[in-house]
Amino acid sequence: MSVTLRVMNLTKSYGKLVAVDNISFSATQGDIVGFLGPNGAGKSTTMKMITGYVTPNSGTAYIDGYDILEQPIDAKRIFGYLPEGAPGYPDMSVKSYLDFIAVVRGLSSLVRAHRIQAVVEQLHLQTVLTKRIETLSKGYQRRLGLAQALIHDPRVLILDEPTDGLDPNQKREVRNLIASLAHDKVIIISTHMLEEVQALCNRVVMIAGGKLILDTTPEELLQQNGAVDAITALEDIFAKCQ
Amino acid sequence: MSIISTILKRELRSYFLTPIAYVFIVVFLLLNGICTFYFGDFWGRAQADLVSFFSFHPWIYAIFIPAISMRLWAEERKTGSIEILFTLPITITQAILGKFLAGLVFISVALVLTMPMWILVNYLGKPDNGVIAVCYLGSLLMASCFLAIGAAVSALTKNQVIAFVLSLLLCLLVNLLGFPVVIDQLRLFMPNIVIDTLRNLSFLTNFDTMSRGIIELRSIVYFITLTAFFLFANAVFIENKRAD
Numbered sequence: 458m459s460v461t462l463r464v465m466n467l468t469k470s471y472g473k474l475v476a477v478d479n480i481s482f483s484a485t486q487g488d489i490v491g492f493l494g495p496n497g498a499g500k501s502t503t504m505k506m507i508t509g510y511v512t513p514n515s516g517t518a519y520i521d522g523y524d525i526l527e528q529p530i531d532a533k534r535i536f537g538y539l540p541e542g543a544p545g546y547p548d549m550s551v552k553s554y555l556d557f558i559a560v561v562r563g564l565s566s567l568v569r570a571h572r573i574q575a576v577v578e579q580l581h582l583q584t585v586l587t588k589r590i591e592t593l594s595k596g597y598q599r600r601l602g603l604a605q606a607l608i609h610d611p612r613v614l615i616l617d618e619p620t621d622g623l624d625p626n627q628k629r630e631v632r633n634l635i636a637s638l639a640h641d642k643v644i645i646i647s648t649h650m651l652e653e654v655q656a657l658c659n660r661v662v663m664i665a666g667g668k669l670i671l672d673t674t675p676e677e678l679l680q681q682n683g684a685v686d687a688i689t690a691l692e693d694i695f696a697k698c699q
Numbered sequence: 700m701s702i703i704s705t706i707l708k709r710e711l712r713s714y715f716l717t718p719i720a721y722v723f724i725v726v727f728l729l730l731n732g733i734c735t736f737y738f739g740d741f742w743g744r745a746q747a748d749l750v751s752f753f754s755f756h757p758w759i760y761a762i763f764i765p766a767i768s769m770r771l772w773a774e775e776r777k778t779g780s781i782e783i784l785f786t787l788p789i790t791i792t793q794a795i796l797g798k799f800l801a802g803l804v805f806i807s808v809a810l811v812l813t814m815p816m817w818i819l820v821n822y823l824g825k826p827d828n829g830v831i832a833v834c835y836l837g838s839l840l841m842a843s844c845f846l847a848i849g850a851a852v853s854a855l856t857k858n859q860v861i862a863f864v865l866s867l868l869l870c871l872l873v874n875l876l877g878f879p880v881v882i883d884q885l886r887l888f889m890p891n892i893v894i895d896t897l898r899n900l901s902f903l904t905n906f907d908t909m910s911r912g913i914i915e916l917r918s919i920v921y922f923i924t925l926t927a928f929f930l931f932a933n934a935v936f937i938e939n940k941r942a943d
Contacts, residue, residue: 508786512941533788540786544779546709548716560705561787605783 459486460535460612462643466516467506469499476502478667479516484643484660486612489635491658492647495695499667500647501541504617507645508538520613534562536613537606541621544602547591551582551601554590555608562609576604579634595622603631607638614644620653632657651695655687663694670694702789706797707804710771714805723766727809730759735816747824752816753834753910757874757902760845765866767805768849769859771798772937776857785941795850795933802846803839810839830912837909840922841902845870847929854936877901 463483469476477499484490494500505511507518509525509532518525523532545554555576559569577583580600585593593601599622606614619635620628635644636657648654654661654675661678663671671678671694675687682690714720731752735741739751775781784794820826849866856862875881876897885894898904905918 505782510782510786510941530788530790533786536786538783538786540779540782542779544783546713546780547778548713549709553712557705557709558783558787561702561789563788 460521460641460643461485461519462507462521462613462645463519464503464507464516465518467503467513467518468515469502469506469511469513475667477506477513477664480664480667480669481516482662482669482672484645486643487640488660489639489644489646489658490660490662491654492645493649493651493654493661493663493671493691494647494665496649498664500664501617503664504538504615504645504647505540508536508540508615509533510540534609535611536615537609537611539602539606539614539616539619541617542602545590545598545605547589549590550587551590551593552586554601555604558605559608564609572608572610576607579607580604581630596624596627599623600627600631603634612642614638614642616644616646618648619646620648620650651688651691654691661687661691663691702793703797703800706789706794707801710798710801711804714767714801720805723763724809724812727759727763728812730763731755731813731816734759747820747826749816749820749826749831749834750910752813753838753906756838756910757841757906760842761870761874762867763809764802764806764842764845765849765852765863765870767802768846768853768866769862770853771802771850772854772933773856773859773862776940777859791934791937795930795937799843799846799850799930799933802850803843806842806846807839810835810842827912833912833914834910836914837906837918837922840909840919840926841906844902844922844926844929847926847933848873851929851933851936854933854940873900873902875901877903877905877907 461483465481467477467480480499480503482490492500492503502511506513506516507520507525509529512526517527518532520532521535523535525532546557549557552573555573556569559573564572577586580603582597582600582604585597590598590601599619603616603619606616614635616635620631623631632653635646638644646653646657659674661671661673661675662669673681678687678690682693734755735752739755741751744751772781775784785791817831820831821828848869849862852866852869853859853862855865878901882894882898885897905921908915908918
């Protein structure tokens with residue numbers, strides 16, 4: 458059965474400030490959704506609500522049919538999540554951290570060894586396996602964050618700026634990796650890099666000031682705006698939101 | 700259960716990965732030694748019991764346990780690892796129990812290392828080992844209560860120093876409510892019924908009965924209830940912060 462993600466009327470306000478205002482969108486298997494917006498638009502807050510870390514004031518998200526508010530454990534089993542900054546436990550080694558996540562995720566010891574090896578290879582972490590997380594460079598920390606999100610081969614991937622802090626080569630590799638995983642998953646990546654959307658995504662959801670302003674495909678974006686490429690079209694829309 | 704034990708193991712390893720754990724244990728043992736032999740006048744009393752050892756535990760714990768509990772949640776919040784923890788398929792109860800039990804195992808290790816005191820009094824004389832066993836039980840119950848207070852306070856802040864100072868104050872307060880000097884001062888302007896209630900709520904009073912070797916159900920229920928209460932408070936603090 459194909460996997461789905463539905464975000465329904467998510468709203469979050471802090472005092473008088475409405476950080477996320479009634480956002481809805483949905484995605485199905487094979488989708489790579491580029492979740493776009495200027496800094497401070499509410500991207501991270503939305504992702505924190507979808508993953509159940511922040512409780513919304515109203516609305517909810519359904520992950521493969523499980524309501525994140527009503528059935529949080531079932532819903533959390535389905536997705537892998539890379540938060541902003543990819544924070545791990547600073548005093549743990551890469552190996553023991555991945556092992557910890559895999560055990561909590563309920564992988565049996567056989568599957569665990571296999572999966573850890575797989576993500577370590579996918580993200581080129583072989584050389585830092587025994588290093589403590591606090592000693593890793595930002596690029597490695599980011600890739601470790603991705604590795605922990607992928608460890609249970611999740612059907613839904615929620616990645617908050619996955620290529621942030623990576624050098625151009627690593628960016629390309631991570632994008633290729635994400636693209637190669639997409640066929641049986643729903644993937645949402647937040648970004649403010651327009652070229653990432655064009656390179657990777659088949660859907661664009663844009664928010665500004667907490668509101669949804671665009672939910673389309675890169676192709677439609679081109680047709681509607683008459684621009685030469687998706688980047689230019691998005692740049693125009695971005696400029697209007699500022 | 701396996702999730703609780705996985706979290707417990709991770710926390711425990713995190714204590715022992717840094718030298719802090721060893722420093723804490725050495726300081727704890729030193730404090731115990733100084734209090735027992737110097738302030739408690741262990742030799743002068745010339746009695747084969749551990750009264751002078753256990754009677755300082757409420758005070759030693761009030762300093763030692765906040766230092767252990769301060770990092771439990773404050774550190775997760777500071778590094779942001781709490782976000783990954785609570786987007787894993789675990790319940791808040793599992794996370795709280797895992798962390799609390801890790802702290803308790805750590806304290807138990809420190810307490811077991813005071814066994815030479817017990818060997819010493821058995822070598823010197825014929826103590827009532829039943830009383831000593833009850834004392835150890837009472838001490839551990841009291842420690843778990845201090846730990847639950849510290850863990851709850853740690854959930855309130857990102858800053859470990861603030862967590863330490865606040866827990867220290869709270870722990871001293873629950874001790875002082877039963878301290879004779881304080882009680883006498885309070886008696887000047889408070890009715891007896893309030894004084895008695897406060898004194899019954901003090902750790903000193905409740906530990907005192909157990910440290911005389913008396914297993915009083917009331918004191919056991921008191922420590923367990925209070926531990927459960929603060930673990931619940933811990934959950935409420937975490938939930939409230941998460942709503943933000």
